[in-house]
Amino acid sequence: MNGARASAKRSRGVRVVRALLATVASLYLLASAVIWFAQTSILYHPEKTLGSTPADLGLSFEPVRLALDGDQLAGWWVPSKIPHAPTLLYLHGNAGNVSANVDQVRRLAGTGLSVFIFDYRGYGESTGGPPRKRLLTEDAERAWAYLVRERRIQPSEVVIYGHSLGGAVGIDLASRHPDAGALITEGAFPSVLDFADGTIFRWLPLRLIVTERIDAGSRIGAVRAPKLLLHGEADTMIPVRLARRLYDAAADPKQLVVIPGGSHDDSAEVNGAAYFAALNGFLRTYHLSPRGGDAR
16 A cells, blocks of 8 residues: 555656656747747847937938848938048947937047948838848948948048947958958947856757857957957946957957946947047057047
């Protein structure tokens, strides 16, 4: 009798363990499926409506429309008042559109550089989409061609500037154009997979289920242009340790500047002194600072 009871108890225990394992496996597969299905909506947050333009901040600008594979990229050309000034090609992050970056455009134009900023397909007034890594790569290449071929700006006079996701786009673009004048990133990251560090998602098979392989860390070593990596000390979205990992993967010449007090989006606003000291010093070092271009 006692043996039968013990056997039944063991049998119930085995069934409970099996049920728990099945539940864990089901949750694991469900979480993997959710990440696979939702990865693009997690990565990209485009907005179609523009909230402002450079004119709202007193800047002269020219609306630009660029044809691409039956679609159209929309952007702004903000010319410098200094003749023959170098140009900054601004690649924005994963959320909003160009209008979310208009204050930063004003600040960067204050250095004396001309600025060209555009929306990727699916963002703002750009048609097409929805956004994907392949499209962002093609869009950046089209913007480069506009500056170099249509505006006839020398590649060595183009500074590629990318914020956050735009940093990864900029690194990829610079790796394909060794004649670019310089590369500047702000709040950039080595890889989408790095976001899983320290989270429960690190237990998922991300290398199998993530198809939007945005991997700047594997590309930055091929960038031959001078590199300045700016990063907010208080950035909680992309911690400084990821910036250091990206810096370690880069080839010389390179510089990493951590901006005290800065977070993911506001380093130039919160600590303009440190931000523009680094930016203007870098531009001067590589002869890309326009005459009188230390304003901000």
